[in-house]
Amino acid sequence: MRQVLVTTQAPSSPMFSQGVKAGPFVYISGTAGIDVATGKLAGPTIGEQVRQSLTNCEEVLRAANATLDDVVEVGVLLADPDDFAGMNEEYARWFPIEPPTRYAAKLGAVIPGVLVSIRMTAYVE
Template identity: 75%
Template sequence: MPRQIITTSNAPSSPLFSQGVKAGSQVFISGTTGIDSSTGRMAGDSIQAQTRQALANCEAILREAGATLDDVVEVGVLLTDPGDFAGMNEEYARWFPSEPPARYAAKLGAEIPGLLVSIRMTASLA
């Protein structure tokens, strides 16, 4: 099954990984942060602001792949500070208000200045 690399200018990118990969009916979104691609800076210094931007970035990548948040079957959330879990949930619930996808949350191992959250997703188009 061939894979298709998904890229959009509406989300942060890196030469070290693809923003997303589509393989068959599955779309895999890389760990995506709260960087605003129009400024190249973190969207804010609160967990809510960074979660909001990270989810908007994921949504932009999904859209480029022909998917929506309704197609998401799994979400992985990595937090710099596990104490931010409640604040992340506060924003997350606005994006998945009912019948949310499967999800896990863990502590982010890398130390990146100013980074509070990284979110990855898997969507299914079938």
């Protein structure tokens, strides 16, 4: 069964679902560091945007009755590969022990001000 996840606590778009739950898996779309309260980027730094992007992913997980502990894979897309260390600094606060698998790559789309997009896959029994 496929269930589209919707929450007002994370950015949305008519172009994609925030997340989809299919069986025991939860797929979270790539999410930028947009603060839904303001509709703007959380800040100009990689740390601020990673923090907000992970917050947004966590809200979509919550809509699926899942948590960060259920995450099995994270994909990180960086506009500037030189932001890798700054991304890691904030990321480590969210997954301090036994982190999920992860990949990082260069963000292909050029979106003014967006430094990072993060997607996740979670497994919930």
